[in-house]
Amino acid sequence: xxKNNDFLYGIASVDFDDFTIGYIEKGSFDxxxxxxxxxxxxxxxxxxxxxxTLLQKNGQIAPTFNLIQLNYKNIxxxxxxxxxxxxxxxxxxxxxxxxxxxxxxxKIKLVSGQTIIVPNGTIIANxxxxxxxxxxxxxxxxxxxxxxxxGGSPFSIVDSEDVLKTASSPENSAPxxxxxxxxxxxxxxxxxxxxxxxxxx
Numbered sequence: 001x002x003k004n005n006d007f008l009y010g011i012a013s014v015d016f017d018d019f020t021i022g023y024i025e026k027g028s029f030d031x032x033x034x035x036x037x038x039x040x041x042x043x044x045x046x047x048x049x050x051x052x053t054l055l056q057k058n059g060q061i062a063p064t065f066n067l068i069q070l071n072y073k074n075i076x077x078x079x080x081x082x083x084x085x086x087x088x089x090x091x092x093x094x095x096x097x098x099x100x101x102x103x104x105x106x107k108i109k110l111v112s113g114q115t116i117i118v119p120n121g122t123i124i125a126n127x128x129x130x131x132x133x134x135x136x137x138x139x140x141x142x143x144x145x146x147x148x149x150x151g152g153s154p155f156s157i158v159d160s161e162d163v164l165k166t167a168s169s170p171e172n173s174a175p176x177x178x179x180x181x182x183x184x185x186x187x188x189x190x191x192x193x194x195x196x197x198x199x200x201x
Contacts, residue, residue: 003113008157010111014065016123017104019077022069025138032062032142060145061155063108066128067139078102078125078139106143107163115160119148 011024037057040050067074072090076083080100084092102125106118122144129138145154 003159003161005113005159007112008110008114011065012109012111013107015107015109016077016102019073021067021077022071022074023067025066025068028064028066028138030064032064034060034062062145063143065141065143067125067141068129068136070137070139075139078123078141079127103146109160109163113160114157115163116155116157117163118143118145118155119152120146120154122146 011029014021014024036055036059039054039056041052041054043051067078072083072093073087075081075093076090079095080102081096082094083090084094101122103120103122106116106121108116108118110116123141124144125139125141127137128140129135131137147154
């Protein structure tokens with residue numbers, strides 16, 4: 001489909017730290033936009049309207065979507081925990097036994113030809129849906145847009161072609177985030193749980 005700079009529509013792919021997560025349920029993606037916060041200042045002499053409006057906070061987004069392609073790698077990407085059988089060909093998944101935070105860079109590529117970039121996003125997710133023969137289980141996700149470590153813009157919308165050019169240029173070959181893993185041994189002696197913590201460079 002041709003690029004259209006006048007409209008934003010359609011989810012082509014969603015990447016979390018260069019890992020492309022699976023299918024998103026049709027009609028489930030919502031920007032979750034929050035209006036800017038402000039305070040009106042009123043004067044006794046002016047009864048019909050505020051004399052000043054003080055801005056408190058910019059408008060924000062907190063996208064929500066449902067992940068429905070629940071292979072073990074996709075589950076691990078958004079829920080953390082441990083892949084059973086290794087990362088290359090996992091045969092199962094174990095939920096985390098400790099509190100974890102999954103944060104990093106998100107790229108949401110649109111069918112209309114743009115890409116939404118969130119340099120520092122924290123994913124809040126849980127298993128949902130029903131196990132029936134008429135629908136599938138899903139992971140209900142909310143993306144919390146946080147301030148980048150370098151103090152830059154919390155999110156941006158750019159042409160997808162520019163994202164590809166930037167990613168393929170030699171000077172930008174270094175990873176945008178580093179992942180540190182910490183294995184913690186549960187008290188009952190079961191298999192250790194590996195958690196990932198992503199910090200922006």
